[in-house]
Amino acid sequence: xxxxxxxxxxxxxxxxxxxxxxxxxxxxxxxxxxxxxxxxxxxxxxxxxxxxxxxxxxxxxxxxxxxxxxxxxxxxxxxxxxxxxxxxxxxxxxxxxxxxxxxxxxxxxxxxxxxxxxxxxxxxxxxxxxxxxxxxxxxxxxxxxxxxxxxxxxxxxxxxxxxxxxxxxxxxxxxxxxxxxxxxxxxxxxxxxxxxxxxxxxxx
Numbered sequence: 001x002x003x004x005x006x007x008x009x010x011x012x013x014x015x016x017x018x019x020x021x022x023x024x025x026x027x028x029x030x031x032x033x034x035x036x037x038x039x040x041x042x043x044x045x046x047x048x049x050x051x052x053x054x055x056x057x058x059x060x061x062x063x064x065x066x067x068x069x070x071x072x073x074x075x076x077x078x079x080x081x082x083x084x085x086x087x088x089x090x091x092x093x094x095x096x097x098x099x100x101x102x103x104x105x106x107x108x109x110x111x112x113x114x115x116x117x118x119x120x121x122x123x124x125x126x127x128x129x130x131x132x133x134x135x136x137x138x139x140x141x142x143x144x145x146x147x148x149x150x151x152x153x154x155x156x157x158x159x160x161x162x163x164x165x166x167x168x169x170x171x172x173x174x175x176x177x178x179x180x181x182x183x184x185x186x187x188x189x190x191x192x193x194x195x196x197x198x199x200x201x202x203x204x
Contacts, residue, residue, distance in 0.1 A: 002079075003076050004069060007065055008028070009025055015064065021046075022047070032156065032157060033154075033157030035123060036062060036098075037054065041054055058100075065106075066102060066103055066106045075111060079193055080113065081193070092117050094119070096138040097119075097121055097134070101119070101123070117142070122134040124137065125137065129155075130157040130161050132164040132166075134161060139165070146166035149167045150169075150187075151167045151168070152169075152172055156180060159186065168187040170189070171189045172193055188200060
């Protein structure tokens, strides 16, 4: 819904930089789409720091992310339209995210649309994306099978989670990642949510 990746890049480079982690945009790409706590653990294992626990660093990152999203929500092109599209067809909507609930709620409020029947965060799972657990639990909450659903994902780790859950997964990668071969198994690959059409829907 929201183009939050630029914010993740800014916040992680800033927070990890203060902790002595030589974070760069290139390194950041390895952890796109996974849980914040898993990201922090990953970098702590490689560049251990003092003074702050993993949970405290997670809190710092989420607080900064919420501030940025609240101040300037960047709604993805076509996000509002595609929600309207599925609602008019009486398709149930859900969010299955790696983000903590606080950031999910902040994003929904900033987006200005609260039409989701189910919100599920990977923080509730033993393993986050790319493990499919986040999606499988969302299916349980909806009481639907994978065959009855479709997923839109923009990150490689998110795509892997959707694909291995058995749900038809539509990839909407960022421009710099569009040709990543990890998306080759996508049910459909779009450059923007605005490209999704009635013809695509009929072919699902």
